[in-house]
Amino acid sequence: MSSEAADDDFLLLIVSSPSGAGKTTLCSRLRSEFPELRFSVSHTTRKPRPNEVDGREYHFVDTPTFEQMVRGNAFAEWARVHGHLYGTSLKEIELARTTARGILFDIDYQGARQIRAALDEAVCVFILPPTMAELERRLRGRGTEDEQATLRRLQNARGEIEHYGFFDYVIVNDEVDRAYDQLRAVVFAERCRRRRRARMCERLLTERRSER
Numbered sequence: 732m733s734s735e736a737a738d739d740d741f742l743l744l745i746v747s748s749p750s751g752a753g754k755t756t757l758c759s760r761l762r763s764e765f766p767e768l769r770f771s772v773s774h775t776t777r778k779p780r781p782n783e784v785d786g787r788e789y790h791f792v793d794t795p796t797f798e799q800m801v802r803g804n805a806f807a808e809w810a811r812v813h814g815h816l817y818g819t820s821l822k823e824i825e826l827a828r829t830t831a832r833g834i835l836f837d838i839d840y841q842g843a844r845q846i847r848a849a850l851d852e853a854v855c856v857f858i859l860p861p862t863m864a865e866l867e868r869r870l871r872g873r874g875t876e877d878e879q880a881t882l883r884r885l886q887n888a889r890g891e892i893e894h895y896g897f898f899d900y901v902i903v904n905d906e907v908d909r910a911y912d913q914l915r916a917v918v919f920a921e922r923c924r925r926r927r928r929a930r931m932c933e934r935l936l937t938e939r940r941s942e943r
């Protein structure tokens with residue numbers, strides 16, 4: 732994974748949160764508004780939920796397949812999260828670099844740290860629930876996990892929130908429209924980073940008088 736090859740305009744946007752805080756909801760809005768950001772489809776050993784499609788939400792694989800990919804250095808990052816394996820393949824990032832203006836990762840803090848270690852320009856956003864009680868209400872309300880998995884995710888939430896200091900931006904998802912406004916503002920602000928404008932500045936500087 733080379734960051735030198737990166738186009739200076741290419742945005743690597745990582746969105747993380749404790750389970751149930753609302754990052755999938757917010758990322759799906761981002762994907763509609765910014766189709767030029769390619770969503771990174773992770774591999775996971777978790778079983779698909781009823782509405783999930785292989786290749787769309789995740790590449791669903793069994794544990795031996797995932798472990799073989801780890802041994803083959805196929806992942807840019809991978810981690811065990813809530814008892815399952817999840818990973819971002821190098822191929823996902825390469826595909827985004829050749830077909831899109833950026834990549835959107837919905838990954839946990841462990842993955843965010845690994846991507847950032849390899850690609851320093853990655854922008855990391857942490858989504859928080861307004862309260863722990865609301866987190867539980869949302870997770871239970873979604874109804875996708877059984878009781879044991881729900882408790883595990885709720886128990887892991889505190890340990891995840893402890894990593895807030897790593898992130899560049901923290902957004903409290905109290906009211907979804909307000910939280911989304913803040914997330915899209917991050918995209919607009921990051922697009923204006925000086926390093927993403929270097930090519931534009933250089934072009935202006937080399938423009939000849941007659942071209943004005």
Ligand SMILES: Nc1ncnc2c1ncn2[C@@H]1O[C@H](COP(=O)(O)OP(=O)(O)OP(=O)(O)O)[C@@H](O)[C@H]1O
Nearest residue numbers: 748750751752753754755756869873904905906907
């Ligand atoms: N601001 C909000 N107010 C109320 N409910 C919300 C809000 N944001 C999201 N939700 C709801 O909370 C539930 C969890 O949201 P979502 O699935 O987006 O969480 P997540 O962070 O992606 O969780 P996971 O990490 O488990 O995938 C969903 O039912 C979603 O509709």
Ligand SMILES: Nc1nc2c(ncn2[C@@H]2O[C@H](COP(=O)(O)O)[C@@H](O)[C@H]2O)c(=O)[nH]1
Nearest residue numbers: 773809810812817818819837838839841842
């Ligand atoms: N480190 C990684 N974490 C990932 C990846 N894909 C998803 N995730 C995170 O796992 C949890 C649970 O997701 P769920 O879909 O089972 O609810 C959540 O925090 C995701 O962000 C990945 O490739 N690497």
